[in-house]
Amino acid sequence: MRVNTKSLLAAGAVAVIATLGLASCSGGDSGSDGEASSSGTLTVWVDAERVDALQAAADAYSEEKGVKVELVGKDNADIKDDFIQQVPTGKGPDITMGAHDWLGELSTNGVVAPLELGDSAADYLPVAVDASKYEGTTYMLPYAVENIAVLRNADLVPEAATGFDDMIAKGQAAGLAQPFVVEQGAEGNPYHLYPFQTAFGAPVFGSTDAGYDPSDLQLGNAGGDQFATWLGSQGKNGTGVFNTDIDGDIAKQSFLDGTAAFWLTGPWNVGAATEAGINVAIDTVPSPTAEPASPFAGVKGFFVSSESKNKVAANDFLVNYIGTEDVQLELFKAGNVLPALTAAAEAASSDPIVAGFAAVGAEAVPMPAIPAMGAVWQYWGIAEADIINGADPVATWQKLAADVQAAINK
Amino acid sequence: MSTTIDDEVTPATEPKPTKRQRRAANIADAASGGLKVLLLKLLMLGLVDAIAIYAVIILASAGQWLVAAIVGVVAVVVNWIYFSRRKLPAKYLAPGVIFLVVFQVFVLIYTGYIAFTNYGTGHNGSQEQAVSSLMASSLQRVEDSPTYPVTVVDQGGTLGLLVTDPDGEALLGTDEQPLAPVDADVEGDRAVAVDGWTTLQFADVIARTDEITALAVPFSDDPNDGALRTPDGSSAYLYLSNLEYDEAAGTMTNLDTGTVYSDIGTGAFTSDSGEELLPGWQIVVGFDNFVRAVTDERLAGPLLYVTLWTFAFALISVASTFFLGLFLAIVFNDMRMKGRKYYRVLMILPYAIPSFLSALIWAGMMNESFGFINQVLFGGASIPWLTDPVLAKFSVLLVNLWLGFPYMFLVCTGALQSIPEELQEAATVDGAKPWAVFRLIKLPLLLVSVAPLLIASFAFNFNNFNVIYMLTDGGPRDSNAPIPVGFTDILISMVYKVAFTGQTRDYGLASAYSIIIFIIVAVISVIAFRRTKSLEELN
Numbered sequence: 001m002r003v004n005t006k007s008l009l010a011a012g013a014v015a016v017i018a019t020l021g022l023a024s025c026s027g028g029d030s031g032s033d034g035e036a037s038s039s040g041t042l043t044v045w046v047d048a049e050r051v052d053a054l055q056a057a058a059d060a061y062s063e064e065k066g067v068k069v070e071l072v073g074k075d076n077a078d079i080k081d082d083f084i085q086q087v088p089t090g091k092g093p094d095i096t097m098g099a100h101d102w103l104g105e106l107s108t109n110g111v112v113a114p115l116e117l118g119d120s121a122a123d124y125l126p127v128a129v130d131a132s133k134y135e136g137t138t139y140m141l142p143y144a145v146e147n148i149a150v151l152r153n154a155d156l157v158p159e160a161a162t163g164f165d166d167m168i169a170k171g172q173a174a175g176l177a178q179p180f181v182v183e184q185g186a187e188g189n190p191y192h193l194y195p196f197q198t199a200f201g202a203p204v205f206g207s208t209d210a211g212y213d214p215s216d217l218q219l220g221n222a223g224g225d226q227f228a229t230w231l232g233s234q235g236k237n238g239t240g241v242f243n244t245d246i247d248g249d250i251a252k253q254s255f256l257d258g259t260a261a262f263w264l265t266g267p268w269n270v271g272a273a274t275e276a277g278i279n280v281a282i283d284t285v286p287s288p289t290a291e292p293a294s295p296f297a298g299v300k301g302f303f304v305s306s307e308s309k310n311k312v313a314a315n316d317f318l319v320n321y322i323g324t325e326d327v328q329l330e331l332f333k334a335g336n337v338l339p340a341l342t343a344a345a346e347a348a349s350s351d352p353i354v355a356g357f358a359a360v361g362a363e364a365v366p367m368p369a370i371p372a373m374g375a376v377w378q379y380w381g382i383a384e385a386d387i388i389n390g391a392d393p394v395a396t397w398q399k400l401a402a403d404v405q406a407a408i409n410k
Numbered sequence: 411m412s413t414t415i416d417d418e419v420t421p422a423t424e425p426k427p428t429k430r431q432r433r434a435a436n437i438a439d440a441a442s443g444g445l446k447v448l449l450l451k452l453l454m455l456g457l458v459d460a461i462a463i464y465a466v467i468i469l470a471s472a473g474q475w476l477v478a479a480i481v482g483v484v485a486v487v488v489n490w491i492y493f494s495r496r497k498l499p500a501k502y503l504a505p506g507v508i509f510l511v512v513f514q515v516f517v518l519i520y521t522g523y524i525a526f527t528n529y530g531t532g533h534n535g536s537q538e539q540a541v542s543s544l545m546a547s548s549l550q551r552v553e554d555s556p557t558y559p560v561t562v563v564d565q566g567g568t569l570g571l572l573v574t575d576p577d578g579e580a581l582l583g584t585d586e587q588p589l590a591p592v593d594a595d596v597e598g599d600r601a602v603a604v605d606g607w608t609t610l611q612f613a614d615v616i617a618r619t620d621e622i623t624a625l626a627v628p629f630s631d632d633p634n635d636g637a638l639r640t641p642d643g644s645s646a647y648l649y650l651s652n653l654e655y656d657e658a659a660g661t662m663t664n665l666d667t668g669t670v671y672s673d674i675g676t677g678a679f680t681s682d683s684g685e686e687l688l689p690g691w692q693i694v695v696g697f698d699n700f701v702r703a704v705t706d707e708r709l710a711g712p713l714l715y716v717t718l719w720t721f722a723f724a725l726i727s728v729a730s731t732f733f734l735g736l737f738l739a740i741v742f743n744d745m746r747m748k749g750r751k752y753y754r755v756l757m758i759l760p761y762a763i764p765s766f767l768s769a770l771i772w773a774g775m776m777n778e779s780f781g782f783i784n785q786v787l788f789g790g791a792s793i794p795w796l797t798d799p800v801l802a803k804f805s806v807l808l809v810n811l812w813l814g815f816p817y818m819f820l821v822c823t824g825a826l827q828s829i830p831e832e833l834q835e836a837a838t839v840d841g842a843k844p845w846a847v848f849r850l851i852k853l854p855l856l857l858v859s860v861a862p863l864l865i866a867s868f869a870f871n872f873n874n875f876n877v878i879y880m881l882t883d884g885g886p887r888d889s890n891a892p893i894p895v896g897f898t899d900i901l902i903s904m905v906y907k908v909a910f911t912g913q914t915r916d917y918g919l920a921s922a923y924s925i926i927i928f929i930i931v932a933v934i935s936v937i938a939f940r941r942t943k944s945l946e947e948l949n
Binding site: 040065066067081084085087088104105107108109110111113114115116118119135136137186187243244245246247250306307309310311312313315316319320371373374377378379382383386389399406407 | 532534539542612620643645688780797892910913
């Protein structure tokens, strides 16, 4: 007798469709993201690279408190958007890992719940506690503080530079054409240029007790014009130290090849440099002025979802568990970023690299999380790239300040 | 259902099938196999039904009634189709139609719906969620107030907080009753139990999270002293709220300034001076997004030149790839060419490499200071391939030509080989020159089969996000434009920037743009397909 494959296929197809259809109809809720948490389970979204580091803490917590903690590894690039979209559906996680500069967006969308650090607030680095606040309310449990610093190839240049010009001179004395690299790109990279900008006394916003003040744009002050003039003099038509054709990969390659002795970058690139056998030392950012050059600090932490059905357990898990030295050190091992808890930060600073970044971080200022910052990012890099490529510095800078002000006022 | 006479099956609506149709149906039944196949069919359908019933139960328990109903109806229809003796076309069509609905129609309708809402940053959820979020973030901890060790206690379903104040004195209060001193058992520095109340263990606290999150115990009879709340069930803090929600009037009042924010139908609480409290919520705004897309002066200017460039990009890409592909196809179709096979394989290579990768590599090669093209081919010149507005457009077209010509080459090779040799010979005998042969005979015949593909290629290039995103990301940026749009942005990449970059997302506006793009492409395709009908008369 003939086996009738067509009906088989058709029936099979229907089965597949039914399942797929159901999966897609039920609100795009794939199994891995976890259901809306039933009582007694905490769903935590974690950057996929840190799942292992947190697993031990999660298991220990389940053991002790009888609350199941389910860690879901997520791609770092998608966490924020997925969180914002899924929380209102009630299918999102109870807790997500994130960065403090998301706060403006998360709070504007009403997807984060306030968090009370209580007396433990004093146990964290001040910059971490400041960054965890938005409009005076704390929303984040910080676990790491990240900032950029200058990586120096100690074999080429044995001692730290005293200032920006000294750095270039030392590098040229070592026989290098382009001794200092920092990643830019066609649209600039204001994050990496910010230390030089602050050295001229031109922060983005002024600040009040509650944090940055969006109505007080400091970008276009006199220091800003000086910075722009200096940036132009170091660009295409000047010394050529800054070049928008140097993107992240090219900057990295120059340093690894030894054609550059100084590289302004973050802790995420240290591993690549040490693996390439370079004798890395960490220096503060050499200032072009007499003032210190303060980079942005990015603080990483955990947020509680405003729609979580398990807020008590979530708060308890974060404040009384992730906020402990052991867990913070465990997370530090996974990412090599300075812990936010002071005790853990001190323990981690036995590593000279971490200590180096921490020393620079002492000068760092939290990156503004206010929504007005979005308007700044939109124009900032483009203006800096234009100045580097030879546009009139002061005019371009003033136009930037005017554009940003207009976008904020709109 | 294997059969050879599916063209003779009638729709079931006809009352009396003719004899011939009855016979056909019988043959179809006979062809549908024996007992084993029937059992297998039952098994498969059983599986589908089991999944469907499980899904309906789950969905119903989650309160998703609409989706549950849809799944139920679809399951019933599927059973009806496959158990019926007729419905042969439906048996073939059902799976495809279900796929189509789930993956295409639903997505389109949902995008259409979003285009009529204000969904985006600040309008992300429901009004209820916005209110609860505003209320939660309005709680301010009273300055310099201590941390109170706390035990959650219960009396006949009423929750209370057993608090130990900094002097070591035990106090008890509930939602209704302000804190009052009680005699309690103390362990260490914390009161843990009190007569007449049950002490909750941590597991009970977790189980009653919702009640505990909502529990606020007044500190005294004066509401201005604030209330104690416990975020984690073991410590309590004293909070004051600076917002008050009046549900009946639908207003929010800021207690510090006295400003009243009311719901004026814009999806956010708004004060008289126009200041909005965010988060707001999602509402349907009708055609606002479409109106804004074409009239908002910030968007209209960029929209115009981005649209023009999109048309230019799509048309030039189709034309350039087609003519290069056609030229190469003709060259490699010539018998006198040696090693045609190898050349053809080489020609396919750009098509075989994923376009994401190719575009990234091209971007690297076109870097002004370090790229291969400037450094090696032009001996260290600094030509701004990707950073000059005009040259960047040229570069994008060049890379798209590189990515696209192999496809056209394949298509044209196939089409050329299907044109009979006799035509060429007859034309040559009649004394036609090669160019005339090509122009008057080959090209029209070629276009009969290739024209629909050219239209498809136009539609594809009109929305060719990958090349633009990977090569220039729309850059160089137009620093005069109010939105972050660049000189090589096409509509789809501009929409992407509006919807998914920066800190203010606007999904509603982006969906409106998507619909506008869809209409443009659809209209052009329809017109073009009508025009190509005239070509078919050649055959």
